[in-house]
Amino acid sequence: MINPLSGRVRRQQARMCRLIHRLPRACVAQVRTPAEVETAIANWALMENDLLVVVGGDGTLQAALTSLLQTPGAKVPKVFIVPAGTTNMSANAIGLRGSPLRAIKALTRWLTHDDHTAREKPTAVLQVSDSHTRRAQCGLFFGAGSIVTGVRYFHERVRPTGLKGLAGPLTAFVRMLLALFSRTASHLLPTVNAPITVNGTTREAPWLLVLATTLDKLLLGSTPFWGAEHQPMRLTAIAQAPARLCRALPAVLRGRPSAAMRQDPGYLSHNAQHASIDHLHEYLLDGEIFPVTGTLEIKASPPVRFITL
Structure with a gap:
């Protein structure tokens, strides 16, 4: 999924989209809102051996993690972040730095040539909810x-x-x-x-x-x-x-x-x-502001498998 409103995507969108469509066996969705992120993930019905590629900033990743972790015990795919936002704090901390174009090219090499330089970095995700809201927001x-x-x-x-x-x-x-x-x-x-x-x-x-x-x-x-x-x-x-x-x-x-x-x-x-x-x-x-009603609960999820290259 690619967010065309993310800072780095806006500046290089045409070139970035060309590279993304060259990824093998890829389903591509442009997402601008959390609702569009949720729809894309629901349509894909991802399993734990799949790979979700998030091209965007911290807010786009936050929306994706929220959609992935809504159902307890659901199969969660591996996640690869292309740092294409403004701060990209989450991607940088996980180990994904540099330009988004370079990240997409590295991902293409790994997927097409079975490059074993990739590794998984299991990282728990924060699940935040309040006593009046059933839906948890998830982020890092x-x-x-x-x-x-x-x-x-x-x-x-x-x-x-x-x-x-x-x-x-x-x-x-x-x-x-x-x-x-x-x-x-x-x-x-x-x-x-x-x-x-x-x-x-x-x-x-x-x-x-x-x-x-x-x-x-x-x-x-x-x-x-x-x-x-x-x-x-x-x-x-x-x-x-x-x-x-x-x-x-x-x-x-x-x-x-x-x-x-x-x-x-x-x-x-x-x-x-x-x-x-x-x-x-x-x-x-993750840069998004949410209202609170009642007691706020924060808990750590089981680790999500982030891919680093």
Whole structure:
């Protein structure tokens, strides 16, 4: 499936489509909305030995994973991501970098010449639902609090400037960091008063940010999690104005907090299979914003087999 609205697809659509139609035994669908993604996957009736190729950004992948994982116990195909969006954080973290044209050519070589350089990278997927919504949204990166504000800032203030590639998201990221040192922090970095329950313990605070992921690293290679449990989901939360936040920020982004930070209740980081959050009104999942009604539940799915070349 190819999303013609994705950033890199728009710039190279004709050439990309020619390469895609050369893939052996391929069924091709253009998808622009989650509904079109769901229709394509339902029509294909994919089995576990099939390969789903997603040509698009993080949002397109999120819609595809949501459709694939709706039915418990359903056969899930292998997934290959062609990084054709703006940030492509999920694809990069899984190990798929470079231009989308290069990725499609590598995929063609593997499919036509039985190139054994491909390998599977099993990765759990976040399944997010609330107590009033039966349908879970699935993805690889969850955020709440100031992260949602940062994404809105990017779409409303940065994207219209025409910055391409990672330049736009990085500009928004830097702007949010600068807000930590300024009087505009309360405007650009709002908090959420939300009890978080993880591994049997509940902690409530005015959280500046809450994030969860099954990826090994995030934007700019950051690893802001330091839980010691052997579980697939990494969850980190930072409260408003915890001790020495600005000074500790580099250590937080590297996942190497000091002993004092580990004891500070304003910092929370655990690995888990399941977590719940109350009193949220919205959350972010792979760049898409969703409303919340009731208690939010986040759990890790069985691993999905991503193909890397």
